[in-house]
Amino acid sequence: MEEIRLDRLSLGELEREIEKYQRKYGMSFDEFMKSYDDDEAKPDTALDQIVWETLEEAKAARIRSGRIDVKVSEERPVVVFTPKRVEILRALSKKSPATVRELAKLTGRPEKAVYNDVRLLQAHGFVKLEGGRGRKTVSLLVREVLIRI
Amino acid sequence: MRLAARIQRVDEPYESGRISGVIVWSDSSMTKYRVIYSERVKDEWIRFDHKSGEPSHAHLRTRTPLRSFEAMKRDLEFLVSKLQELRIYFRR
Numbered sequence: 001m002e003e004i005r006l007d008r009l010s011l012g013e014l015e016r017e018i019e020k021y022q023r024k025y026g027m028s029f030d031e032f033m034k035s036y037d038d039d040e041a042k043p044d045t046a047l048d049q050i051v052w053e054t055l056e057e058a059k060a061a062r063i064r065s066g067r068i069d070v071k072v073s074e075e076r077p078v079v080v081f082t083p084k085r086v087e088i089l090r091a092l093s094k095k096s097p098a099t100v101r102e103l104a105k106l107t108g109r110p111e112k113a114v115y116n117d118v119r120l121l122q123a124h125g126f127v128k129l130e131g132g133r134g135r136k137t138v139s140l141l142v143r144e145v146l147i148r149i
Numbered sequence: 150m151r152l153a154a155r156i157q158r159v160d161e162p163y164e165s166g167r168i169s170g171v172i173v174w175s176d177s178s179m180t181k182y183r184v185i186y187s188e189r190v191k192d193e194w195i196r197f198d199h200k201s202g203e204p205s206h207a208h209l210r211t212r213t214p215l216r217s218f219e220a221m222k223r224d225l226e227f228l229v230s231k232l233q234e235l236r237i238y239f240r241r
């Protein structure tokens with residue numbers, strides 16, 4: 001028997017579980033549902049549908065709650081909340097989504113440095129970075145950061 | 150506090166087919182499940198769906214030249230009883 005513990009997955013891990021289904025079917029969940037025929041779906045597809053739907057619901061609930069768990073390795077601690085990164089999060093709390101260029105302007109820093117910080121914040125699940133070259137937008141995924149020791 | 154949500158998948162051979170299913174839990178409550186009895190050789194299946202707050206319903210594959218009505222009914226009854234067994238099993 002296989003089990004997925006949704007409450008133990010970080011937002012990034014949830015997204016990676018969802019990506020498995022996106023890759024398998026070559027489309028987003030919304031697109032999949034447009035072509036999904038509930039009466040004719042083969043058993044495997046019907047089971048994938050309910051798991052995929054549950055993962056999407058869990059992801060949406062996680063984002064709505066604004067709570068994202070960050071696992072910091074004791075062996076290789078990562079300093080996530082430098083003053084400059086917190087400034088980026090604060091800027092995003094006022095305007096989200098924002099482009100990297102806008103964030104650079106708001107924080108008075110070079111775009112490249114802001115981009116690198118945004119990527120690190122994305123790796124920990126605090127923000128989402130989207131868009132192609134030239135116009136990358138950043139969305140805030142958390143409302144509150146609680147550090148439990 | 151976040152709910153202890155989990156997804157369980159089951160897949161067991163049964164007679165000439167398989168029972169496969171997904172059960173979604175939130176703490177100790179089963180919030181939804183989808184259980185299917187399929188006979189792949191015949192390309193036939195029966196599915197039983199449930200979501201909390203909604204009526205449970207069964208799906209029969211419509212285009213399959215299925216067995217007789219009585220046989221289908223027996224399968225459904227079997228499926229419901231099997232599901233009840235699964236529920237008892239998972240609550241342990």
